[in-house]
Amino acid sequence: MTFHYQIVVSILLTIASLFAYAKTRKTLGNSIVFLILSECTILVVVGYLFIDHLTGAGINDAAFYHLKYGLHGAGYRAYAKLILIASIAIASSSTVVCLVAFRQAQGPKNSLGSMQAAYLLMVFALLCNPAIYDIIQRQIFLSNSSSDFQKYYETPYIIRKPDSLPMNLVYIYAEGFERSFFDEEQFPELIRELKIIEREGTSFTNVKDVYQTGWTMAGLVSSQCGIPLFTPSNGNSMSGMDAYLPGALGLGDLLKTEGYHLTFMGGAKNSFAGKDKFLKTHKFDEVLGLDEMLPHLQDKSYISGWGLYDDTLLDLAFEKYKALSSNQQNFALFLLTLDTHFPIGKTSSSTSHISYRRGDSPALNAFASSDFLIAQFVRRIKSVPTGANTVIVIASDHLFAGYDMLNLGNRNKRSNMFIVLHPKQPGLGYVGTPGSTLDIGATIMPFLGFRGALGLGRNLLDTGIDILERQHIQDEKSLRAWRSDVMSFWEFPHIEKHMNIDAQARLVDIDGRRFKLPVLFELTDDLRTVLKFEFDAAPMHKTLVQYVDEYRPDGPFILITTKARARALIKTESGGDEDWYLVIGRKGRVLNVKRIATQLSLTIEEIMVGIGAPVRK
Secondary structure, three states: OOOOHHHHHHHHHHHHHHHHHHOOOOOHHHHHHHHHHHHHHHHHHHHHHHHHHHHOOOOOHHHHHHHHHOOOOOOHHHHHHHHHHHHHHHHHHHHHHHHHHHOOOOOOOOOHHHHHHHHHHHHHHHHOOHHHHHHHHHHHHHOOOOOOHHHHOEEEEEEEOOOOOOOEEEEEEEOOOEHHHHOOOOOOOOOOHHHHHHOOOEEEOOEEOOOOOOOHHHHHHHHHHOOOOOOOOOHHHHHHOOOOOOOOOOHHHHHHHOOOEEEEEEOOOOOHHHHHHHHHHOOOOEEEOHHHHHHHOOOOOOEOOOOEOHHHHHHHHHHHHHHHHOOOOOEEEEEEOOOOOOOOOOOOHHHOOOOOOOOOOHHHHHHHHHHHHHHHHHHHHHHOHHHHHEEEEEEEOOOOOOOOOOOOOOHHHOOEOEEEEOOOOOOOEEEOOOEEHHHHHHHHHHHHOEEEEEEOEOOOOOOOOOHHHHHHHHOHHHHHHOHHHHHHHHOOOEOOOEEEEEOOOOEEEEOOEEEEOOEEEEEOOOOEEEEEEOOOOOOOOOOHHHHHHHHOOOOEEEEEEEOOOOOOOOOOOOOOOOOEEEEEEEOOEEEEEEEEOOEEEEEHHHHHHHOOOOOOO
């Protein structure tokens, strides 16, 4: 765990407060107030340490994202030890606080000074916690509404270079495989094979995670579309949309216009995080996940909690590469590995003999194994004739989440792996241009034989780009201010005619566009919408009903959900728990509830009357 002096100070102040309060003569009211204040401090300390252990960057936006919407699909068993330690810490410290709070001290009754000191110390203990700073900093940034987005966003386009034949592409997203693992001082001889391979190509050594790009789905979006991933709710729930960021052209869209066949292969389920929806929206021809590839396994039990092991994935990917190479059409094959997924990784059986040093770190063993498997896959491609026409990209999808667990050193020096291998061009060695995953797509295009633009991304080899421009695009303050601009790429519907709900199909149709149920529509009075979807149940999950109840959207809303999910809003004895209901309200207050037997149709006039808006003439 990284040393946090603020946490140490907070703990010391808490202990001092407990000693001071133990010397006081207490009333029941004083003890209850002190107990509540102490529990808040304990929860914030333990919560911060827990989250910082996961993110490696304190309470960042990935943390807010998951705290608000859940961790479904994250493989809870892998976090069991961490959750147990946190629970024990909270329980034991809470027990101590209770004993201090309610145990009557012996001594003079006049102990007002000690009591005031105890309260003051506990307040300071709470306020000096870095969690408070993270939260306040986030709110300050969110309050900045200025936007110069259009000045820096370059409309995506692609143009073939004169006298240049387009190259095929194999892009390997290596899960959490950041460049820190290449550091010989921290991890001597951990990465061996990829170090040899990168000498043959161009290795970008200063590619950071910036705001809203630091998890897998956000890494896919940023590297392919050149934008951060902003969503109205949990980004991992947006598979309920009929299209995923349809207004944002990406690398897939551009390559498709040049006649490329696009394939994605990943060991996890396609539906997780709306991955399949994103890829299909952006013109991928094939999206192959666990369900699609599992029938090709001889041993169908050989899977981890995340999905296919990497040796299986890469073997299947090489067969797919050969099949694609047999056609005359240019192609791009994208892969996403899993073995190095946080927290401890999973080592493929074919590399069980590979370990790092004494082998006592499962996570580092997984990286040593992945180093071998990815390098082996790359060499297999280069060994076949069509390898002479294939550009290979090896890049991390984001920084490794287990920052503290592996003691990765100075956070500011961390960067993503991004290696490009071109079979017909000499490598440029190490390139230290400051960049982010937003720049990856724009940087790849010239290697493939094209020039073009891709959103906020900039070619890391383009020396004509002002360093101040790069810094402004990567700055967290800028990216926060551009949230509404990026959100417009979701192209949420504007209700013009009707809303048709099919409870049996679990779909709602708005003027020809279809969305999955359950869904929450936040509306303006002229019926412009923002859609929110539920992410499957998880311990820290906020349901749509909880969102309505706690956040009370400013304007009108329409919620379509089941009675079981919406007991707090649906006050009726009729119907079963799995029956679907339409709930219309405003500012968190329910105005009307309708049971949906099988189907329900609403005209625009009925919707406007229902939300209390002026009916259009």
